[in-house]
Amino acid sequence: MNPKIRHSLFFRFFLTLLALGIFPMGIASLFFVATYQSRIRAVLAPRDATALIETISIQFILIFLFVFIIASFAAIMVTRYITRPLSVLTEAVKRIGAGNFKVHITVSRKDEVGVLGTFFNEMAERIQEAKDRQEEISKLKSEFISIAAHQLRTPLSIQKWVYQGIKDGDFGKITKNQREAVEKGTIANESMIRLVHNLLDAARIEEGKFGYKFEEIDIIIFTKKIVDEKMILAKAKNITLTLGKVSDDPIILNADPDRLSIAIGNITENAIRYTAAGGTVSVRLEADSVSVVLKISDTGIGISKEDQPRMFTRFYRGSNVMHMETEGTGLGLFITKNIITAHGGEISFHSEEGKGTTFLIRIPRASTLKSPVNPPTEPFVAAL
Amino acid sequence: MTTDDSSMPIASMLKRNEMKILVVEDDKFLRGLLVEKIKHEGFTVTEAINADEAFAAVHKNPPHIILLDLILPGKGGFEILTELKAQHDYASIPIIIISNLGSRDDVDQAMKLGAAEFMIKAHHTPQEIVETIKKVLEANYIGK
Numbered sequence: 001m002n003p004k005i006r007h008s009l010f011f012r013f014f015l016t017l018l019a020l021g022i023f024p025m026g027i028a029s030l031f032f033v034a035t036y037q038s039r040i041r042a043v044l045a046p047r048d049a050t051a052l053i054e055t056i057s058i059q060f061i062l063i064f065l066f067v068f069i070i071a072s073f074a075a076i077m078v079t080r081y082i083t084r085p086l087s088v089l090t091e092a093v094k095r096i097g098a099g100n101f102k103v104h105i106t107v108s109r110k111d112e113v114g115v116l117g118t119f120f121n122e123m124a125e126r127i128q129e130a131k132d133r134q135e136e137i138s139k140l141k142s143e144f145i146s147i148a149a150h151q152l153r154t155p156l157s158i159q160k161w162v163y164q165g166i167k168d169g170d171f172g173k174i175t176k177n178q179r180e181a182v183e184k185g186t187i188a189n190e191s192m193i194r195l196v197h198n199l200l201d202a203a204r205i206e207e208g209k210f211g212y213k214f215e216e217i218d219i220i221i222f223t224k225k226i227v228d229e230k231m232i233l234a235k236a237k238n239i240t241l242t243l244g245k246v247s248d249d250p251i252i253l254n255a256d257p258d259r260l261s262i263a264i265g266n267i268t269e270n271a272i273r274y275t276a277a278g279g280t281v282s283v284r285l286e287a288d289s290v291s292v293v294l295k296i297s298d299t300g301i302g303i304s305k306e307d308q309p310r311m312f313t314r315f316y317r318g319s320n321v322m323h324m325e326t327e328g329t330g331l332g333l334f335i336t337k338n339i340i341t342a343h344g345g346e347i348s349f350h351s352e353e354g355k356g357t358t359f360l361i362r363i364p365r366a367s368t369l370k371s372p373v374n375p376p377t378e379p380f381v382a383a384l
Numbered sequence: 385m386t387t388d389d390s391s392m393p394i395a396s397m398l399k400r401n402e403m404k405i406l407v408v409e410d411d412k413f414l415r416g417l418l419v420e421k422i423k424h425e426g427f428t429v430t431e432a433i434n435a436d437e438a439f440a441a442v443h444k445n446p447p448h449i450i451l452l453d454l455i456l457p458g459k460g461g462f463e464i465l466t467e468l469k470a471q472h473d474y475a476s477i478p479i480i481i482i483s484n485l486g487s488r489d490d491v492d493q494a495m496k497l498g499a500a501e502f503m504i505k506a507h508h509t510p511q512e513i514v515e516t517i518k519k520v521l522e523a524n525y526i527g528k
Contacts, residue, residue: 153504153505153506156506157505157506158413160506161414161510162417164509164511168422170421170424196506197506197507200486206505214490
């Protein structure tokens with residue numbers, strides 16, 4: 001039998017009611033047979049007795065049939081009375097589970113099911129309130145970050161331009177010591193500008209305004225360019241940066257080149273930054289018919305077991321990197337993950353503290369924009 | 385520091401101070417730094433701190449190129465850009481946006497409205513801005 005039917009409430013009620021009807025009937029008929037059969041045969045002629053017993057048997061069978069029909073009918077009634085509100089509640093809970101809290105159930109019943117419905121409505125309202133509040137706070141926070149970051153950009157630009165002017169000799173000749181001091185100022189200034197830039201990107205991601213423009217790119221040329229760009233940093237830190245063997249034919253990918261270059265650039269730059277002088281960072285590119293995989297491995301300080309689960313969270317920085325590189329923003333991996341996800345891809349890593357880290361980025365070759373899944377928002381109103 | 389690019393035809397015009405540039409920027413300090421740099425390159429510079437001054441300057445003596453900030457007191461850079469591009473006499477003046485806005489939407493909007501370039505102040509030095517000005521001038525006047 002179909003397990004769905006076997007496990008349904010209807011079937012259970014039906015069996016129970018049927019048993020309730022048939023058991024007493026069965027016992028009654030047993031007693032009847034035991035008590036009266038011999039006496040009937042003793043009193044009546046055998047032909048009459050047989051006829052009587054046949055009649056009684058037919059009556060019993062009719063009663064059995066009647067009980068069967070009544071049990072079915074009652075089971076349907078009871079089940080409908082209980083399961084109809086249940087299926088409404090199930091649908092409502094399903095919507096809440098999917099993230100749509102605009103759910104209201106009209107309650108007219110005064111029984112236990114009605115009470116459940118009332119409490120359900122209250123719960124849905126509370127969740128909606130909490131969600132609204134959360135969204136409001138999140139919006140304010142993103143707005144605050146946007147405004148603060150824009151306000152910071154003007155003084156940071158002035159600093160940058162002044163430092164540059166001094167270095168270019170626009171304000172007169174400068175000594176070697178003065179130049180060194182200005183260089184330090186420049187580094188701090190650039191790191192602040194980068195922080196502000198990352199803050200703005202993170203705020204845009206949260207506001208859903210981080211737009212994507214997809215086009216066809218050759219991932220080989222693309223990756224070579226990134227590796228070339230990061231070569232300067234690697235050389236400055238005395239780290240060997242290599243790009244593994246790649247195929248001669250172009251590998252075409254549907255991607256947003258600016259965004260993807262931020263993502264892959266971030267991972268490569270992290271690998272260089274968190275590897276001690278003399279170490280190696282290798283970028284490997286593999287492709288099959290469905291996806292492209294980038295493997296970026298370093299021989300760096302690694303990520304501790306405790307830090308690993310939180311690596312893609314905003315503002316989170318590994319406990320062992322703080323004293324190595326003071327200027328990280330803790331936003332790079334958050335932004336990176338969002339970009340990779342928007343390409344329909346995934347990013348993961350495995351790392352051993354003190355030995356190194358390997359990041360894996362897998363992007364489907366026919367990726368198109370994956371917008372965050374929005375729950376259905378049309379209100380749901382039903383009656384119990 | 386003056387870059388030696390006398391190979392560019394624009395350079396000879398700059399030597400004779402023939403290139404007129406309008407700088408629309410409300411921040412006094414940034415404007416000062418930028419104007420200083422541009423003057424040094426041989427441009428004839430007019431300054432404006434808001435939309436009214438910018439329009440007045442354009443009407444009085446149309447520049448060869450405009451550097452335009454987006455966030456200004458009163459009428460913003462996007463509106464100035466729209467209005468200038470809508471006026472037949474001035475529509476062909478190339479406009480470089482120099483702003484601290486810089487989201488993709490802002491850039492897209494500015495380019496759609498007809499800006500020649502979009503530069504984020506915090507990400508470019510005055511020297512890079514000067515290079516871009518020359519590049520845009522080349523493309524708009526010499527190349528034609």
